[in-house]
Amino acid sequence: MRLLIVGTLGGQLAVASRIVMERGATVTHADSIDVAMKSLRSGRGADLVMIDVGLDIADLIRRLETEMIHLPVVACGVASDARAAVAAIRAGAKEYIPLPPDPDLIAAVLAAVAEDGRELVVRDEAMARVVRLADQVAVSDASIMITGESGTGKEVLARHVHRKSHRSGKPFIAVNCAAIPEALLESELFGHEKGAFTGAVARRIGKFEEADGGTLLLDEISEMDLRLQAKLLRAIQERIIDRVGGTRPVPVDIRILATSNRNMAEEVRKGTFREDLLYRLNVVNLKIPPLRDRPADVQALAEHFLDRYAKANGVKNRPLDPEARRELTRARWPGNVRELENCMHRAVLLAIGDTIGVEAIRTPDGQRLDEAHGEGRPPLSRDPAVRHAAETAEAVTRALVGRTVADVERELILETLGSTLGNRTHAANILGISIRTLRNKLKEYGDDGHPIPPPGGGVEAA
Template sequence: MRVLIIGSLSGELGVAARIAAARGATLAQAETVDAALECLRADARTDLIICDVTHDFGTLMRRLAAERFTTAVVAAGAENDEKAAVDAIRAGAREYLPLPPDSDLIAAILSAVSTEQKGEFIARDPAMRAVLSQADQVAPSTASILITGESGTGKEVLARYIHERSRRRKGPFVALNCAAIPDTLLESELFGHEKGAFSGAIARRTGKFEAADRGTLLLDEIGEMDARLQAKLLRTLQERTVDRIGGDRPVPVDVRILAATNVDLRSAIADGRFREDLFFRLNVMTLRIPPLRQRPGDIAPLAHHFVAHYARLNEVGTKHLTSRAVERLLAYSWRGNVRELENTMHRAVLLSSGPMIDVEHIGIPTEAEEPSYLLSPHAHATAGDTIGSLVGQRVEDVEQALILETLNHCLGNRTHAATILGISIRALRNKLREYAARGAEVPAPHNGVAA
């Protein structure tokens, strides 16, 4: 992933930058907010901004919003500067990074912001091997490819696999999640804009199409795109030019398009939600990734891969799955597919104190224990039985119980608990302060585990 650092690299912010680089990030640096904005306008591939809070952080956030930048921003400042942290979060920062930096927290921030993975696609099951064989055949071509499959099956990973085996592998790979950006901002993200095109457009900005020139552009969740933008996208694909918002001339682009979706586009066409002509333009070739439950031969290899990856990422030494743990993984239905397996292995790495990961660290039910609505797609009516015990409880109480129980499992480690819960470390600490003020027993760090 690409990270833009705003501030001097001579001090503790530079240490944070070097940790991010060691975790695989590609770095750019700007001394001022103005210089940072120039970098963002010229290159649409930035995934994360880390800004020193001494650089008028509030102004940075207002200017990013005015120019319709959707890049995630992390504020960095002194650990004991509570006011700066609160002000940064209120201004719109996704996270506050205390300095001196903690390597685990930086790893968690990078993981939360980016799903980027190398083009390695672990496939041992015959069903997945057949998909990769097709991908190998079409990768060298210039054809558009539609990648389909349930959420969490690895559509972006397959897209990167195709790019790295194409004739464009030396060019950029740019991914855009069409469902993650509001329609009002998506057009500018895709096509860019000219100075004065709208209020806040104080300078020209390139979009994802131009960022992916001579490379590959992945349009993820393409089925969620607004109909008006579908028409503009179709015209761009036909003409091989981009019309920036407010522009008076088309800009030539040489981009290969990969599109991904977890919805049935033919049904969306029938419902009037997706253009048929765009579907045929994208669907030169379709690659369908089977759900994980239909390729059981991949479960164990993927699990071992994720254990090794997260053990290395969290610097906890070498870890291995026991045979009992593998048996439990193979017996589970994995409705969340590879993403659920990855999260489960990440959690198991954090919860296991020794080198072996066993059944109790995995925390998934046996088939007999699984809710019936997970085991059968036709049994949704029974879903209420599994949550009936929560009826009558306040949302705040359920949230508190979940957070405290997760913290107990993590032996009081705030960073690991925040990672599992999918919230920022700052948000977690604020919650814990609230709970303590109410008289709740908040787990303390155990045996020297960092808070």
């Protein structure tokens, strides 16, 4: 994590600086807001700004917004200066840290504001396979596409890849392509020269240059405009960029990671994503399974979040009772890890007693989790065979949630074809489609790189 400290506060911020460096952060100092802005424009970058509450925080935040620099700001001041603390929060600061600095408080703020405390927690074999592949390819410079539903932990895995790479000592820069307006994303990525457009009051180094020597994560890249995709393709191929309004190319040395919650092959077919760019980015694909397909991870992550939020809220860390564990595993978690994290935070606050029971595990609207996913479902039979069949059917249905119709259809067709040992006619009869439709589907799947069972058994690419 990169921290920019603005001001002096008679040496108190220097103490805070030492604390965050001991926690693994890199620190840059600026005596004034002007110097801080020059540092940010120059490409030195920061993940968090910590500023003396006596400085003009409203002016800093206004200048950051004007120059489209997106950073959280934390104010610091002597503990008795309550009026200044309130003014700082009203001006737009995310948090206020009283000084002299408390190491645990600073660590908590850094984790909460900069989201630097996210860890890769893996117990389920389905996710472990993905992590093993990530570890295998991390040492290379190959571009990686990380796909999966929203909230599955794509950025967490990307940071893991960076930590395992030979670039780990260099910057890891993440850009959310869906969160930045289309008109501003080009400048955010490639930077701009003074006067390139209204509001470009000085030269600004973009994320490509800021990540030089390290890793650039293009989060939700499927949201990027086609015109900008062309410029990105050139930057990846040539390892040079052009600042907006610039007159000469700038060389860069970075590794590209990209994420998406969409089916990228489908985006290419729809014409919303360039096929040649996908080939450049998708040298290796890491597909993260949804949380509902990782039951062992549900338990491990739940315990991890309970421990984190018990510490953050100053309460005793209590274990989950057996019923609560069962309900967590049965839940579908459409919001995946992000939803589970929020749910465990609520449970820490709502639980009463020595354990966390199912009554404390609630949905965002306050409904108990066991009641929410049990609505409209008849009670399970006491007959073990019937109960097992019902639970199996429910698990199969749950596995389909969040997948596209095209994905499910492809899997059904290929599984049916495999069961007929490649006999197209029998498979078409079972599926209730014409042999021509089946052949067209198989050609489409083969063109996308899926293995197709040939007539007579075996596997080959169609």
